Amino acid sequence: MFNIALLGAGRIGQVHAANIATHKETTLWSVVDPNHEFATRLATQYQARLQSLDEAMTDPNVHAVLIASATDTHADLIELAARHGKAIFCEKPVHLDLARVRDCLKVVKEYDVPLFIGFNRRFDPQFRRVKTDAQAGRIGTPESLVIISRDPSPPPAEYVRVSGGMFRDMTIHDFDMARFIMGEEPVSVYAQGSNLVDPAIGAAGDIDTAFIVLKYASGAMATIVNSRRSAYGYDQRLELHGSEGLLCAGNILENQVQHYGQNGCTSALPEHFFLQRYQSAYAAEWEHFVAVLRGEAVPECSGDDGERALYLADKALESLHSRREVSL
Numbered sequence: 001m002f003n004i005a006l007l008g009a010g011r012i013g014q015v016h017a018a019n020i021a022t023h024k025e026t027t028l029w030s031v032v033d034p035n036h037e038f039a040t041r042l043a044t045q046y047q048a049r050l051q052s053l054d055e056a057m058t059d060p061n062v063h064a065v066l067i068a069s070a071t072d073t074h075a076d077l078i079e080l081a082a083r084h085g086k087a088i089f090c091e092k093p094v095h096l097d098l099a100r101v102r103d104c105l106k107v108v109k110e111y112d113v114p115l116f117i118g119f120n121r122r123f124d125p126q127f128r129r130v131k132t133d134a135q136a137g138r139i140g141t142p143e144s145l146v147i148i149s150r151d152p153s154p155p156p157a158e159y160v161r162v163s164g165g166m167f168r169d170m171t172i173h174d175f176d177m178a179r180f181i182m183g184e185e186p187v188s189v190y191a192q193g194s195n196l197v198d199p200a201i202g203a204a205g206d207i208d209t210a211f212i213v214l215k216y217a218s219g220a221m222a223t224i225v226n227s228r229r230s231a232y233g234y235d236q237r238l239e240l241h242g243s244e245g246l247l248c249a250g251n252i253l254e255n256q257v258q259h260y261g262q263n264g265c266t267s268a269l270p271e272h273f274f275l276q277r278y279q280s281a282y283a284a285e286w287e288h289f290v291a292v293l294r295g296e297a298v299p300e301c302s303g304d305d306g307e308r309a310l311y312l313a314d315k316a317l318e319s320l321h322s323r324r325e326v327s328l
Contacts, residue, residue: 002293003029005056005086006048007077008069009038012091015275016066019286021046026290032056033069053077057084064293067091071164075104078303082111089289091118093172094306096164098314105303114292116285116299117306119176123284126249130240131181139242145181145222147174148237150230152272154208157200165206166193167313167320171226175312176305178214178222181240185308186214186222190325191316197229212316215325233270234277252277 004020006013009031020028030051033039043050056062057080064087067077075095081088088108094101094117108115121127134142151170155163163169179185193210195202202208208228215221227235233251240247251270258267271277291297312328319326 002026002063002290003061005030005032005051005059005062005065006042007032007053007056007065007067008091009033009035009042010068011275013066013068014042015282016068016089016286017042017046019283020066023286023290025294026286029062030056030059053080057081057086062086064089064289071096072162075100078104078115079107082108082113082115085111085113087114087289087293089116089118089286090306092176092306093117093164093168093310094303096168096310098307098310101303101307101310105307108303114299115303116289116292117301117303118285119173119180119301119305119309120278120281120285121173121177122180122281122301123288124278124281125284126252127177127181127238130238130247130249133247134181134240134242135183138245139240139247140244141218142182142240142242143220144241145178145220146225146239147177147222148225148235149174150225150227150235152230152234154198154201154228157198157204160201160204160206164313165317166208166210166226166228167191167212167316168310170228171210171212171224171316172309172313174212174224174226175214175316176301176309177238178224179305179308179312181238182216182220182222184216184218184220186312186328187217188215188325188327189213189312189315189319190215191319193320197227201228207320210320212319214312230270233272234274235270236277 028046028048030049031039031043065081067090191212193207197208210226212224254268
């Protein structure tokens with residue numbers, strides 16, 4: 001059994017706690033969170049220990065840490081865990097500052113510990129099938145990718161101010177997905193954005209609606225469509241067109257029942273929130289991390305992948321502000 005210290009007992013920490021506790025090879029050994037109420041509740045639920053950060057790091061029974069704390073703590077916690085020889089699973093992003101990310105990854109390399117960055121959409125069964133089918137040549141040579149990602153409702157403006165902005169907070173998943181699906185690095189990015197959903201987001205200096213085009217050396221292109229609002233649920237789709245066909249992954253609906261009548265056909269709406277939509281992806285990425293702990297795999301989504309996704313976010317922001325295509 002692998003004992004895991006969970007750093008962060010908030011919403012996403014609760015998702016990971018359930019996956020750790022239900023996996024036959026991992027134990028939720030301890031919970032670490034400065035919010036004593038949150039930590040106690042989660043530790044009690046899974047019969048885990050309450051530990052301070054120092055206790056978790058120096059505990060020889062802790063084999064790995066799962067970092068699900070606030071974004072601005074990630075890099076410091078990664079470095080601390082690396083220095084104590086712990087395997088590391090960290091929610092995205094490593095940090096909002098690219099230079100800080102690169103410094104952090106140097107520490108990880110120095111101490112030679114596994115680091116997995118939680119871009120969970122790589123592990124969604126539908127998106128992963130698109131990737132494997134494309135690799136198998138089912139649509140010939142990939143030529144264009146369209147990624148649609150729309151949240152059901154915008155976050156509070158207070159969150160926007162500390163999130164790093166839409167590209168670093170939301171679109172970063174799509175940048176990683178474009179790299180994952182296309183299998184090559186883009187050579188340029190062009191971004192356009194507007195503030196259409198919530199004036200408070202604009203007042204905070206951010207956008208809530210965006211189109212981004214990535215171009216590749218092969219001539220292929222990827223288009224990312226983002227909105228902070230979707231009146232019909234959590235809209236998560238992608239379409240990969242190739243020289244010999246098309247692969248599409250649609251929304252996961254609340255149920256699969258369709259009603260046909262004289263006035264037409266109706267079906268359920270998409271799952272409303274990311275916790276439901278990507279439930280299986282969170283479980284699958286944890287399964288992969290356990291394989292890393294067993295020494296049977298290396299992290300599919302590494303610190304370098306986290307760095308590259310943030311780099312693309314930064315360059316997209318540069319394009320947005322300069323109103324021109326930016327070479328990468």
